[in-house]
Amino acid sequence: MTLNKFHGIIPAFYACYDDQGNISESRTHALCDYLFEKGVQGVYVGGSSGECIYQSLDERKAVLSYVASNLKGKMTLIAHVGAPSTRDSIELAKHAASLGYDALSAIPPIYFKLPDSAVTKYWSDIMEATPLPFIIYNIPQTTGYTLTPALFEKLLTNKKVIGVKNSSMPPMDIERFKRVGGKDVVVFNGPDEQYVAGRIMGADAGIGGTYAVMPELFLQANTFVLAGKFEEAGQLQSEINDIIIALCSLKGSMYAEIKEVLRLRGVNIGSVRAPLEGVAAEDAGPIADIMKLIDQAIEKYCG
Numbered sequence: 001m002t003l004n005k006f007h008g009i010i011p012a013f014y015a016c017y018d019d020q021g022n023i024s025e026s027r028t029h030a031l032c033d034y035l036f037e038k039g040v041q042g043v044y045v046g047g048s049s050g051e052c053i054y055q056s057l058d059e060r061k062a063v064l065s066y067v068a069s070n071l072k073g074k075m076t077l078i079a080h081v082g083a084p085s086t087r088d089s090i091e092l093a094k095h096a097a098s099l100g101y102d103a104l105s106a107i108p109p110i111y112f113k114l115p116d117s118a119v120t121k122y123w124s125d126i127m128e129a130t131p132l133p134f135i136i137y138n139i140p141q142t143t144g145y146t147l148t149p150a151l152f153e154k155l156l157t158n159k160k161v162i163g164v165k166n167s168s169m170p171p172m173d174i175e176r177f178k179r180v181g182g183k184d185v186v187v188f189n190g191p192d193e194q195y196v197a198g199r200i201m202g203a204d205a206g207i208g209g210t211y212a213v214m215p216e217l218f219l220q221a222n223t224f225v226l227a228g229k230f231e232e233a234g235q236l237q238s239e240i241n242d243i244i245i246a247l248c249s250l251k252g253s254m255y256a257e258i259k260e261v262l263r264l265r266g267v268n269i270g271s272v273r274a275p276l277e278g279v280a281a282e283d284a285g286p287i288a289d290i291m292k293l294i295d296q297a298i299e300k301y302c303g
Ligand SMILES: CC(=O)N[C@H](C=O)[C@@H](O)[C@H](O)[C@H](O)CO
Pocket: 048, 139, 141, 142, 166, 167, 189, 190, 191, 192, 193, 207, 208, 209, 210, 244
């Protein structure tokens, strides 16, 4: 199987709500159209950025359907199917497979601290449910579970495992997973704040929660890395980090602020679901400044 379709810039898809906070089909299409127009290589649907953890199974299935009906055949589609129980994860996995998704992915089980044997069984059971390739999702800061390179190596004996999306902070973790996986495995950089470092340390691609609010900048960072222009890539990364830190420093959650930026850009996908906090009145000034930072960086680096 060619892994090329998993390379490039793959934004994490945001939850799109109507003004009452229900999943919105039309707003989901608006986000699909916007990302297609930006030229990203794929989308990662129903992950952290998709607020999966706050949605019912039916809502998550609906989102997977809406996105596939819009973007299938136009870019790579990855379905995040991690859920509290194996049973729900399998239901989502089968649904995604029926819609023609290119790959599945899942966080480890959450809430209870489970041993490696249970985590392995969870991922294996999902993989067994469909013929789709699978991307392990390692995100210790939200799940409390840390994937080791040794366990990753064991998991790779299942040929459905084609990669890992690594969101732990040390770029060395990326390097270790790539070391174990080699060229036939795709390692995705998780932390957007060190996309460039992750790529240099061995990540083949990136999946990120802030890509969709500034796709131009991440596409350009990818172009710089591929061209070996590491100084430019590093400078652009610094400007991206100013933007991310600003997005995370306001009253509303990062996703609320990102959605507000998108709304002001003409892509209204609603707000966030509680307990995530929405945008506050006092955020308006800083948001205008953030939009300027994004525009200036696009002008400077993407000309
Ligand atoms: C912890 C977390 O959610 N990490 C995301 C996924 O890897 C990132 O893409 C972040 O959204 C991004 O790096 C901003 O902090």
